[in-house]
Structures are given as structure tokens and as C-alpha cells.
Amino acid sequence: MTRMILSSLVLALAACGGADSPAESDTTPNTQPEAATAVTPRDTCVALHERQRECTDVYLPALVDARIANDLPAGIAARAAEPGGRDALLATAEAEWADDSTDASISGTCDAMLAEMPPEQAEGLAGQATQCLATDACQAFVDCVIPMTVSIWQSAPNQ
Numbered sequence: 001m002t003r004m005i006l007s008s009l010v011l012a013l014a015a016c017g018g019a020d021s022p023a024e025s026d027t028t029p030n031t032q033p034e035a036a037t038a039v040t041p042r043d044t045c046v047a048l049h050e051r052q053r054e055c056t057d058v059y060l061p062a063l064v065d066a067r068i069a070n071d072l073p074a075g076i077a078a079r080a081a082e083p084g085g086r087d088a089l090l091a092t093a094e095a096e097w098a099d100d101s102t103d104a105s106i107s108g109t110c111d112a113m114l115a116e117m118p119p120e121q122a123e124g125l126a127g128q129a130t131q132c133l134a135t136d137a138c139q140a141f142v143d144c145v146i147p148m149t150v151s152i153w154q155s156a157p158n159q
Helices: 002-013 041-054 056-070 076-081 085-100 103-116 123-134 138-155
Strands: none
Touching: 041 056, 041 103, 041 123, 041 138, 056 076, 056 085, 056 138, 076 085, 085 103, 123 138
């Protein structure tokens, strides 16, 4: 379940990086400013997943609830309605998350999704991703990321 979520979210957020303004030198005003290190789409993707990992206790239950509310994958809402269903789904998500949230998995997921992402998809998501990553508290981050994730699911052609 979370692997599908990671794929959707990475696909959309991976290209939300941008270049920082070049740093200007205080000591040599007439020289060309030094270029700052640009934030790459991969950097943004990795940062997003690291933040999700930092916020696991808030993020995973919200992710499961969003999946249930949107019945994605199909049938998950019915499974959640069974006695103990949501708890079982959350336990499954937590077990998957143990592998999906490792540095190696995050790296592989970001690389794979960047290879498949249409460039035009990134433009509309850059501002939202930046806002989400700029939040201080986990709840605010999750409150920002989950609606964006849901909109990605809803716009995906193969729902």
C-alpha cells in the first residue's frame, strides 16, 4: 500500500526543486557572484521522503486514512470497515514503511520515479512541495502533503 503511495508522491514531487539565488561576495563587489548549489529534483524528492520518515507517527495514519477515504487501491475502504480493518491496514503500512523509508529505498524510489516523470507535471507542484517542506511541525507537514497526494491520485489516469 505505501509503495503505491510513494510512487504517486515521488512522481509528483520529485521535480519540485529549484535553483537558489547566487551568493554575492561582500569583499569583491565587482566580480561575478559565486553560484549557489542548485536544489535538484532528486534533492527535493529525497528531502520529502526524509521528512515523511521523520514524521512517521503522524504521516502513516494520515496516509492510510487518505487511502481509505479515496478507496485506493480499490477495496481498501471495505477492508477498513471490517472489525479491526483500519488497524490491520495500518500495521501493514508500518511493516512496508520499515523497508520503504530506508535511505537506500528512498534513493532508489526517487531515481526510478524521476526517470518516468513527465517534465510538465513538475511546474504546478513546485510551490506546494516547497510549502510542505518548509513547515516546522509534523502535523502541518502532513496536513500539506496528504491533500497534494490525494490530488495526484485523483489526476492519475489509471485509478
